[in-house]
Amino acid sequence: MKERMMTGDRVTGKLHLGHYVGSLKNRVALQHQYDTFVMLADVQALTTHFKEPKQLSQYLRLVTLDYLSAGIDPNETTIFVQSMIPEIAELTIYYSMFVTVNSLRHNPTVKAEALEKGYEDLYYGFLGYPISQTADITFCKATVVPVGKDQLPHMEQTRKIIRRFNQLYKPVFAEPRALVGEFPRLPGINGDSKMSKSKGNSIHLDSTYEEVLNKIKKAKTDPARVKKSDPGHSERCVIFTYHQAFANESTEEIYEGCKTASLGCAECKDKVSKSINQLLEPMRERRDMFQKNPSQLDEILMEGTARAQHIAKETLHEVKEAMNMNYF
Numbered sequence: 001m002k003e004r005m006m007t008g009d010r011v012t013g014k015l016h017l018g019h020y021v022g023s024l025k026n027r028v029a030l031q032h033q034y035d036t037f038v039m040l041a042d043v044q045a046l047t048t049h050f051k052e053p054k055q056l057s058q059y060l061r062l063v064t065l066d067y068l069s070a071g072i073d074p075n076e077t078t079i080f081v082q083s084m085i086p087e088i089a090e091l092t093i094y095y096s097m098f099v100t101v102n103s104l105r106h107n108p109t110v111k112a113e114a115l116e117k118g119y120e121d122l123y124y125g126f127l128g129y130p131i132s133q134t135a136d137i138t139f140c141k142a143t144v145v146p147v148g149k150d151q152l153p154h155m156e157q158t159r160k161i162i163r164r165f166n167q168l169y170k171p172v173f174a175e176p177r178a179l180v181g182e183f184p185r186l187p188g189i190n191g192d193s194k195m196s197k198s199k200g201n202s203i204h205l206d207s208t209y210e211e212v213l214n215k216i217k218k219a220k221t222d223p224a225r226v227k228k229s230d231p232g233h234s235e236r237c238v239i240f241t242y243h244q245a246f247a248n249e250s251t252e253e254i255y256e257g258c259k260t261a262s263l264g265c266a267e268c269k270d271k272v273s274k275s276i277n278q279l280l281e282p283m284r285e286r287r288d289m290f291q292k293n294p295s296q297l298d299e300i301l302m303e304g305t306a307r308a309q310h311i312a313k314e315t316l317h318e319v320k321e322a323m324n325m326n327y328f
C-alpha cells in the first residue's frame with residue numbers, strides 16, 4: 001500500500017509562486033508515488049477571515065483551479081473540502097484536551113502571525129489552529145506532509161500530539177514527517193521575507209504574461225545599486241532568488257554580471273520574467289481547459305470529499321475505540 005501524503009492551503013486567496021516552490025511543486029511531483037490528499041482549508045481560513053465567509057467560498061474554486069492548472073491530477077490526488085469532514089473538528093476537540101495554552105502561545109509561527117496581524121487578545125480558534133492541523137493530518141493517517149518553512153513548528157506540535165495520544169490511549173497513529181520544498185520561503189516582490197496571500201506582494205499562478213512582466217518590473221532590488229554601474233549584491237535581491245527558483249540554467253552568470261555591474265537590473269528582470277512565464281505557460285493552457293467546464297470542477301471536489309469522508313469515519317471509529325468511547 002502507498003504511503004499517504006497530505007497538505008492543503010487556506011482558501012484566503014489565489015495561489016502564488018511561493019506556494020508553488022514551497023509545496024505545490026512537491027505535491028505534483030510526488031502524487032504518483034504517494035496516496036495524495038490535498039485539502040481546501042476553509043475552516044482554517046476562518047481563523048483569520050471569519051467576517052468574510054462569502055469571499056472564502058469564491059476562493060475555494062479559484063484555489064482548486066490553481067491546483068489543477070499546476071498539474072495536480074484528480075485521478076491521482078484526492079482534493080477535498082475541510083469543513084465537509086466533521087471528524088476533523090471532532091478530533092480537534094479530543095486533542096485539545098491535552099495541549100496546553102502555553103505550548104500554543106510559544107509556537108513561533110503563531111506568535112509571528114499574531115504580531116503581523118496586530119492581535120493582542122488571541123481568538124481561541126486562531127490560537128488553536130495548530131491542533132486543527134494535527135486533526136487534518138491524522139484523520140487520513142498521513143505520514144508525509146509537504147510544506148513551507150513556516151509550517152515546521154506545527155509539524156513538531158503534530159508529532160507531540162500524536163505521541164501523547166498513542167501513549168494515553170492506543171498506538172493509532174504513525175508520526176508524520178515534513179517535506180520542505182526547494183524554496184521553503186520565497187520572498188515577496190516588495191522584498192518582504194515571505195510572499196504571502198494576505199500581504200499583496202505576490203505573483204499569482206494565474207498571472208498573464210504582461211502581469212508577470214509588470215510585477216517583476218516593480219519588484220524591489222538591491223537598494224545599494226542605484227545606477228547600472230554600481231556593483232550589485234545578489235544575496236540581497238529578490239530577483240536573484242527568483243532566478244534561483246525559476247531559471248532552467250545555472251545562475252552563476254547572473255550572479256557575476258550583477259556583482260561586476262555588467263548586467264543591468266532591467267535586463268536581469270527581463271530574464272527572470274521569461275523563466276517565470278515559461279513555468280506558467282503550461283498552467284495557463286490547463287487553466288483554460290478546466291475553466292471551460294465548471295461542472296467538472298465541482299465533480300472533482302465532490303468525489304474527493306466523499307473519499308475523504310469515508311476514510312474519516314474509519315479513523316474516528318478507531319480513535320473512539322482507543323478511547324473507550326464507542327458506547328453502543
Ligand code: ATP
Pocket residue numbers: 008009010011012018019021022023146147148149150151183184185186187194195196197198199
Ligand atoms: P495566508 O497569508 O493567508 O496565511 P499563505 O500565503 O501563508 O496565506 P497558506 O495557505 O497559509 O498561504 O500556506 C499554504 C502552504 O504554502 C504552506 O505549506 C506554506 O508553508 C506554503 N507557503 C506559503 N507561502 C510560501 C512562500 N512564500 N514560500 C514557500 N512556501 C510558502
Ligand code: MG
Pocket residue numbers: 010
Ligand atoms: Mg499562512
